[in-house]
Amino acid sequence: MDVSEIIIPGDTPGTQWRLPVLRFAGRDPKAPNIYIQAALHAGELPGTALLHFLCERLRQAEDQGGILGDITIVPQANPIGAAQSHFGDLQGRFDLGSRTNFNRDFPLISIADRMMLIDDLDDYPATDRLKRQLLHMALGADLVLDLHCDDESLQYAYIDEAFWPEAADLAAALDMEAVLLSDGESSAFEEAVGFAWKYEIPGERQSRLPGKLSVTVELRGKRDVDPVLAKQDAEGLWRFLAARGIVRDEAVTTAAFSGPAVPLDNVEIIRAPEGGAVLFHRTIGDRVAEGEFLATIVTRPGQPDGSIDLHAPQDGLVLTRTSDRLVRRRGDLMKIVGAKPSKTERKAGTLES
Known part of the structure; x- marks a missing residue:
């Protein structure tokens, strides 16, 4: 060597x-x-x-x-x-x-x-x-x-x-x-x-x-x-x-x-609609069905309507998950590999910056 x-x-x-x-x-x-x-x-x-x-x-x-x-x-x-x-x-x-x-x-x-x-x-x-x-x-x-x-x-x-x-x-x-x-x-x-x-x-x-x-x-x-x-x-x-x-x-x-081997267009990136504490209900390696409960964002702890529930946009495999538990608005939470293209438009190039 x-x-x-x-x-x-x-x-x-x-x-x-x-x-x-x-x-x-x-x-x-x-x-x-x-x-x-x-x-x-x-x-x-x-x-x-x-x-x-x-x-x-x-x-x-x-x-x-x-x-x-x-x-x-x-x-x-x-x-x-x-x-x-x-x-x-x-x-x-x-x-x-x-x-x-x-x-x-x-x-x-x-x-x-x-x-x-x-x-x-x-x-x-x-x-x-x-x-x-x-x-x-x-x-x-x-x-x-x-x-x-x-x-x-x-x-x-x-x-x-x-x-x-x-x-x-x-x-x-x-x-x-x-x-x-x-x-x-x-x-x-x-x-x-x-x-x-x-x-x-x-x-x-x-x-x-x-x-x-x-x-x-x-x-x-x-x-x-x-x-x-x-x-x-x-x-x-x-x-x-x-x-x-x-x-x-x-x-x-x-x-x-x-x-699975899928185009990047088939990757669903689950993002936080608001900032807060994220409570995950599914983890990497899980297979989820469309509409399945993925995570809760606690946006205003202790208050009525102080949380937001997130659901799977399509069937797929949970590929990645953030290790952060305090997340920012639009922060990436999960990537899910699906069998069909995401309804969210993606620019050419990489998934993330």
């Missing part, structure tokens, strides 16, 4: 950021190569824990000549966000300087222009330098995995329709309980990777990308960071690497993905 660091100068005197990069060299030039990163939202650590244990397995395979394709791993992809705290709370989702989501505003370029990402880096602030260098590394691979997590959540993924159903092997290997088929219309990291491949010929969009994959994996919730889950997920990712011919393991068997 080769370990290097990318140094990112800070925007004020005396500061800099260090980005460790782990590389395993493949023995077979015909094998796919893969780029994996975690904690782009710095407080989302299930992926970092997964990669810690996966690297143990990869080092063993390396000693035995079992690494076939090049593997690049960035286990903590956002040192800038990891250093941000406000009154003791980590603020790793948004850059406090620009108020931009660390997983938005990645450059949308053609793969032909990949090297331009790292030209004249001194012209960019630290957050943009970070994004450009992450994207540059990812575009050198065939397969790209961006490991995130939700708040309280089942295991699921955002996968561009251009990679489906070929990506079902990843969903099966990681025991995902749902796949959300995205439209590729945002500037999030995995969609910026897909954009570069789709527009390999500038101005000409490819709708299918055989042999390629760019995915956001949601590894359950923020609190699901423990050795049992991390080792379980590392084993799942190992199975995927073996099935794709990136590592050698003839004992690995593959299974079929059995969960």
